[in-house]
Amino acid sequence: MSDATTPAPTPSKKSPASILIAVFGFAATIGIGFYAGQWVRDRFFVPSAKLEQGDRYRAELRGDEPQFGPNDALVTVVEYSDFQCPYCAKVTDPLKDAMAAYDGDVRLIFKHYPLPGHTAAPPAAQAAWAAHQQGKFWEMHDLLFANQRKLDDKSLEGYAQQLGLDIAKFNADRTSDAAKAAVDSDYTSGGKAGATGTPYFLVNGRPYSGSLPAKQWREIFEYEREQGRQLESQGTPRAEVYGALMKDAKATRGPGAGPGKAPSQRDDGPDPSKTYRVPLDARPQWGPDDALVTIVEFSDFQCPFCKRVNAAIADVKQNYANDVRIVFRQRPLAMHPQARIGARAMLAAHRQGKAWEMHDRLFQSPSDMSEEAVKKHAQELGLDVPMFELDLAAAETEQMVKDDEAVANRLRSGGTPSFFINGRFLSGAQPYEAFKALIDEEKAKAQKLVDEGTPRNQVYDKIMAGAEEKPSK
Incomplete structure (x- = not known):
């Protein structure tokens, strides 16, 4: 048994030099680990480049480019x-x-x-x-x-x-x-x-x-x-x-x-301060028919900004469940070759009451939107797959996509995502606060119409009756 009067040994003090060496050693270990990880990733997980060995093409250069x-x-x-x-x-x-x-x-x-x-x-x-x-x-x-x-x-x-x-x-x-x-x-x-x-x-x-x-x-x-x-x-x-x-x-x-x-020859887009006539045409809808505020969204399932804005839209749904409805219209851009299949897939699922479920699946896997992929989504969602396949390939479904594109072109809404909130334009993957500001403004106007005698389920039609057909040039 140790003598209680014997002082306990004190830990040895490390010199500043030894502490510095330890710090550098730790940093070096992290650095080596980072580069080792990068080497492993490049070596085993990143495929080699497909080297172009054919014709060369001349870029027109002015000489003053950055x-x-x-x-x-x-x-x-x-x-x-x-x-x-x-x-x-x-x-x-x-x-x-x-x-x-x-x-x-x-x-x-x-x-x-x-x-x-x-x-x-x-x-x-x-x-x-x-x-x-x-x-x-x-x-x-x-x-x-x-x-x-x-x-x-x-x-x-x-x-x-x-x-x-x-x-x-x-x-x-x-x-x-x-x-x-x-x-x-x-x-x-x-x-x-x-x-x-x-x-x-x-x-x-x-x-x-x-x-x-x-x-x-x-x-x-x-x-x-x-x-x-x-x-x-x-x-x-x-x-x-x-x-x-x-x-x-x-x-x-x-x-x-x-x-x-x-770029300089393109038409100007919609004026955010004006109200434009945006039809609904029985497209996929979330929210009640008598909502005071109607948001028409034009979107592309392979557009990263369209995917990004979904978080803000989810907040809108949560905070305006009784006062907002969202109508989804297709706007597949030419630069996204599989987006058109995605657009048809949502409309085909819409025929079976599963438009929004398909919407979520498509945005979860935007890199693969082949016909095989969307048919797999349909099967996993419990759809009647043979009927889904018929609707996916139907000329009527493709015409609905074309009609949506025609509306977007008439309104000159540009890229995706774009929104019309009771006919007023909002462009891009805006944060929730941008939606909230415009929704609150339009909700107040709509409530005034209701107070003056317009039935709630006729508010959007009333607003559209006085809206502009398209932006002026």
Whole structure:
């Protein structure tokens, strides 16, 4: 037994140096683990790039485009991009990471390609062009992609202030004819180069599309750099390698036109302060027939913004269960090839009373919307599958999709998602607060109609009777 008077041993004190070594060791372990994990992921889980080895295509360049990397790079990447496109935002970091591994050998030339469905993209492109005039394109580029849900006029000016730009010059430049002409020129160039969606790239003239991972970009750069080195070894000066590759490149790929009009030639969309006539046409509905507020949604099942807005819509349903009804109309965009099958699938499920259940399934699996996939959804939802298959393929179902598209086109609602709240336009994946503000405003107007004698179940018809047919040009 120990003597109670014997003092307990005190723990030895660690020196500051030993603590520092321990900290560095821990950090090194984390760092090694991170890179080891990245290596394992790239090695075993990321497929190799599909290297394009066919024809090269020439991108029309003005010479004043934003560029990152030296003029004598062996690999030239021309990127066609849209600041409202989530896939364009997703590709920026992998592309930067891959370029860092080829410092001095790769240059990136940026060209604007705002898609017709993205109404905020042309003003954002013009803002980026204006920032370029003050030497801050790439800084603005990063801010716009980091804030894709805030591309309104006030936000664009706020980004310019954040970057320390001359605001008067910025505002004059971004609204100028020169800005519009530059964006239109890029859009035309992209159409001739074969772009139909974004992001789209010509790497030494060879086409690639989509949000590729860093591993695949490195493989593409390695392959094209070797092509450049071969020309260099044969006597072509390094600064003339890209020109040599473009000497026999084709001028156009495909029809030579983009999907729709150039940005400056597009019609203006609906005025959010006005009320437009939006029919319901017995489309899938959530909420009571006598709701004071009717929300008509135009959506695309492969649109990431449409999926994102569902959280706000869920809050609307929870907080306005008795006063709001939601009517869903189809707006499958051309850039999402399987979205049309999804649209028909929801309408086919609607015939059996399961439209919203199909709606949820489709948004849960937007990457696979093949006919086999939607038939599997129908089976799991307990639908009569043979009847579902007939309705899915029916000409009547396809006509309903076309009718929805015609309504959206008449209203010039642009991309997806878009909403008409008692006929008033709200665009994009807005937060719940944006819906709440407009719902409360329209609910108060509708309640006034009820107080004046209009039956609740006739409120929407009453509002539509005085609404405008379409936006004025």
